[in-house]
Amino acid sequence: MVEMFLGFNAVIRAIVKTAEHNNIECYGFIDGYRGLLKNNYVRLSTQNSSSASGILPKGGSIIGSSTNANVFHYKVEENGEIVYKDLSDKCVENVKQDGFDCIFTLGGDGTQKSARDFSTKGVNVIGVPKTIDNDVACTDITFGYNTAVSVAAEALDRLHTTGETHHRIMVLEVMGRYARMDCFRVSYSRRSRYCFNPRNTI
Numbered sequence: 001m002v003e004m005f006l007g008f009n010a011v012i013r014a015i016v017k018t019a020e021h022n023n024i025e026c027y028g029f030i031d032g033y034r035g036l037l038k039n040n041y042v043r044l045s046t047q048n049s050s051s052a053s054g055i056l057p058k059g060g061s062i063i064g065s066s067t068n069a070n071v072f073h074y075k076v077e078e079n080g081e082i083v084y085k086d087l088s089d090k091c092v093e094n095v096k097q098d099g100f101d102c103i104f105t106l107g108g109d110g111t112q113k114s115a116r117d118f119s120t121k122g123v124n125v126i127g128v129p130k131t132i133d134n135d136v137a138c139t140d141i142t143f144g145y146n147t148a149v150s151v152a153a154e155a156l157d158r159l160h161t162t163g164e165t166h167h168r169i170m171v172l173e174v175m176g177r178y179a180r181m182d183c184f185r186v187s188y189s190r191r192s193r194y195c196f197n198p199r200n201t202i
Contacts, residue, residue, distance in 0.1 A: 007132075009055040009058050010143070012044065012062065012063070013055055016046055017052075026044040027041045027100070028042055032069060033066055033091070036091045036103070037071050037074070037091050039094040039098070070110065071114065073085075092118065101124060102124040103123060104126050104128055105128065107130055107131060108130070108131030108135055109137075111131075112136055129143065130142060131143075132145055132148035133145075149189075152172065153186050153189055156172050156192065174186060
């Protein structure tokens, strides 16, 4: 049996442990860029059952995530209307006031685009390609992609036998955003009859 680590927490743990080995303190912004904007963060440590201890096999993220929190185009309400503003300067100010030397950005295409933009504003950024979509440029395999494909392939295997038993057509929907890598790889590896993606008209 191969033990699979889901990505987010495994990467967080690796960063924290490496930092501790070099006597560097680590902090995590709660809910990603939203936490960066609100300056909401916690200390991360692997010592004595602390926040980053025992998280390797856990799915999700111990510090949350904010997929749609684009601080360069952030949704706010003003006078009863929804408007979009560039609040990235506030984030840069928070990083400087907190005294952080560098920020790690764990995520896919959208996350890393914002990371690139923060780097042009003078923030030291290390981008970690973490997404099941496998849609980060110049990256062969992103953290989390193989696990997502393995889990989806296992689900498809089970659907095959159920469909055969009951003489039914079975549908498995997977994520993958615009890259559609999950869909193609899973369906090809399990010889699915059809593979539909957003470009198909059913």
